[in-house]
Amino acid sequence: MLITFLQVFYTQEPEPDYVEAAIRTVLMIHRAEEPGDVLLFLTGEEEIEDAYGIVYVHLGASWRSSPSIRRCPKCSSSARQKLGLDALLVCSCSGAGGQCACLWVLHAVALHPITLICLPASGKEKRFFVICRSHAEQVKKAISESKWSRPGSGIKIVPITTAKETFSAGDAMRDVYTRGLVTSDFVLVMGDLVSNIRIDEVVRVHKERRKTNKDAIMTMVVKESGAAHRTRPQGDSSVFVLDAETSECLHYEPVSAYPRTTMTRIPREVLESHPEIEIRNDLIDCSIDVCSVEVPSLFQDNFDYEDIRRDFLHGVLTSDLLMKNIYCYVAKDGYAARVKDTKSYESISKDILSRWTFPLVPDDNHPGGHVYQHTRGNKYIATDNSVSLARTCKIGNNTLIGASTKIHENAQITGSVIGQNCVIGAGSIIEGSYIFDGTVIGAQCVVKRSIIGAGVTIKEKTRIEKGCLVGDGVVVGPLAVLDPFERLSRRRDKKASGEDDEEEEEDSDIDDIEANQDKASSILGKDSNAVVWPQGPSDGDDEDGIAAYKNQCVRRLGDDSSDLELSDDGSESSDEESDESSEYDSGNESADTGTSSLATPSLDAFMPSGQMQESEFRIEVAQSLERAFAEGHSVDNAAVELKTLRMASNVPLSRVREAVVAAIVEHIKIVDGAQPQRKEISRVVGRWGDLINKIGGVDAVETVSALQMHCASSERFPLFGQILAELYQTDIVEEDDIRAWYRSPAAKGVGLVGGPTAENAKRCWAVGAKMIQQFDEQESESEGEGEGEGEGEGEGEGEGEDEGGSESGESDGEGESGEGESEGESESESENE
């Protein structure tokens, strides 16, 4: 049918769900208009599928047979191919090596092709966005050289250089949003990922979940590992609280190594709304996130989000208003880890060599195109016959040797990776080290658990202890001895080498360092061109600086955090073993808080957000109510104020109720004489009583118990009976509520530790008992008499109040005198026990 004319209609008001609106319109046209075609444009494949399903159902059986509705997702957007899924690769910059982490060389292959290999698991056509800030040129070059950028590889890679202001993943996401790069669900990974997890499975789960729950905006992939796993980042792990059934992430808390996180706070709401939760600290966060389109916009809305985990995840989970859900996908099989620091670099290298990442192993499927022969003991030696191994050299297990490398006599190499074109001198010992391409190591050297850059020359009889980093092109030795964790880089200016005086340079840091090389040059040997970077926190550092430094230390290659414990006398947890501390939930310190919060998740659960915050909140509520009382606000206005207060400080409703009840009770002036006192009470309760039920929910039983608890610990204890009666009269509390309260164990003072408060609480309960007795009497009376009900009630009330007042007055006196007794009793009781 030809389109003869075009008419534009606007809806009167913004549609909350435009897909639904569109479908409604389509169905209306279908019913009302003459036969013809309706062409509906929707933005995403998912929406098209949804709309198709709905229309299909609505049209009924007669229409199903005819091919009247067709969906054509392919033509939905002009330039887009069949859009399986976009993948977003954020290349975060690591400061330490001076090279972008994704350009780190893992087994003589830059890391990012490995990451790229990990992704196209589902075989769909995809677009990749690579976002990089610094070293953009290097990343671009590397990508254009890789085989992925060739046409026909089925993958489209779009490198994006973001502005220099991009410092964090959050900034990158905001950039993605403002450029409008992603239009459907996407996978977000970091550029330093090594994984063989089938992401398509995760995506499938995510999409299925999205169909039923539109608020499930993100699925994070986490991998199970043991408590003390080499690949699990030490000092950078996190605690996940998951729903056991749906694996929804309920709470997240990062764990830092210094100051050591010894306990975690779990919000009470989590325990309330989920019958079964898992608290896990044994998960490796793979930073593979399947995100929906909303995610970048959330970043845009919250301009202070930086880290995806610490800020975004935490923000979404704790927000009252967003109501978004984030799920975890706990990968049972497969492997995924991030090269975050030198320590994880080492462990991931080990994992690759011992084939955990299969099929991503050196002897086949090697992304760099090198071919290695796999021999017994996980030794990988380049197959092109260019490696020359001396007859007497020893190659230990878990070792990789690149092409054209020469190993001389009596050299010993264990658990190491040697790049291409390297020379290992006679009698050298290399243990657990990573030596990049073109490095020459002289005779009789010892290199232990270190990373040696490309083109380095280490002259004879040099000793390099664990954890050293030697930058590209450095010359060390001969006879040099490097201390553990030393970092060397090449002197920048050739002219300045050998001399300590410096020319004009902007970078004062490096100047300082180069100026202080008197001592170093003697250590490094006479031919060295290296500068030693200083270790330890600089003198001017405050507490935070030291903490950051220590955190960094834990993540160094070869660090077993033992030296940290020893040197660290100020820390309260210095006696704990590092691996014991990592399973924090069995650690001694956390045991008391952790278990108590778990064992009794009911009323008196461990209050998470801090007592501080709560007392602050209490004070604020008191102040706000005082203002309201003094200035005579309307009840509604006061209620609104309380609501915002509650949102702001994120406390449960019951706390607000307690605070309101307390404030009202305190507002009642103590007047001599029963009659004026009663008047005063009825005045206050009559004016403000409604507030109790207007703060956001009605729970009279809680009101009564709040009243009881407050009265028990306040000087207005004698007024309890009267206030309760007044609440009853103003219909804030019903008879049934009082009965329910009376029956509840908390009302009897169960759970309260001895002392005057408990005593008073018990007395309040007794007052309640009297009241209930009266209710019963009234009932029998009213049943017996049948007439004059109101009269009887009035009488009963009066009596009850009088009695309550006089009784409580008496009991007050008794209570004071009896305090000593009761305490003595309880003491003796406890002794007997």
Place this chain on the structure above:
Amino acid sequence: MASEPPANTPTQRAVENLAWKLRRRQIVGSRATALETLLVLRQVISKSRFSSMEQLVTIIRGVGRRLVEAQPKEHSVGNTVRKVLHHIREEYNTATKGTAVTLSSGFSISKFVLLGQPRKQSAPTKAENKGTLKENDPDDPDSFARSLKPVLMEAIQDVLDELETVYDNVSKSASNHIHSDEIILTLGMSKTVEHFLISAAHNRNYTVMVLETAPSYGGRDMAKTLSEAGISTFLVPDSSLYGLMSRVNKVILGAHAILANGGMFAITGSLLAATAAHEHCTPVVVCAGQFKLTPLWNLYHEYGALDFGDPSQVLGFEEGSLVDKVDVVNPFYDYVQPNFIDAYITNDGDHPPSSIYRLIKETYDDEDMLL
């Protein structure tokens, strides 16, 4: 491999795609890989332009090399390429010289073994193309391809048919090998063995013991399918292998690749079973399609040939404290020496290990041994 051909045409993309899948192990199993290879080869031949036999062979070899390099451990890829080359030459010879082929197949050992049951292979060759082929015609460079392509397609279809009917053909003689009331031991999940046993069950009543075959536990699936087919099946743990062996009448194994020396690569545990059977003088019979015949000798017992997998099947990744201290070796395949094997049952008849080399010589051309 560094100089991969740029993949621009759809054909090359298909090749790259398959190579990629092989690398990522998205296609595993010898029959699946053989089928995929064949389909890609068919596409390559139908789309490519060539004006002489040499050009065609070079093209196919190039593709074959690319695929074999992508996954050297899936031997059936190379085997399929060799077989296609062999068939193409055969067809070419028939087309040009007529009866050259029948001469060469005159002393075929498989024919010799199968004397009692002549096969349709000796059908009269197509004579209609005789003499019409002209190579390297400068006037019409496509004429060669045009006239040969239909024949080539037919040749590939033959290979495809053979692959598709491989299970039926292997299990044709099942009832000759399995007798009533025998106890058969098998392991792993092999489709060929499964079909073999099920077809024997049609007219024999026997018992199968299936080893669990850790760490892949393919034996469990095997036991399930066999018992569903109505065979009395026992699933036994691997450890009880030796104890049971004295009661077993026959061991039937599947193979990953049959080597020219008569040995084979088969799923882990096969060597154990074969050794135990050897000790008890229990016959070991291997069921495999002809496409698993591999011109390889494994003389030096190359370690890497066994294709080591992910240790997580043996030691969970969660066992953090162990992962750091233990090296776990998880080979997919065992190399079983020829002296442990009594017979190969293929879709091309039954053969002793000692005549496999001859079979390979007949199936493939000598010049294709190295692709």
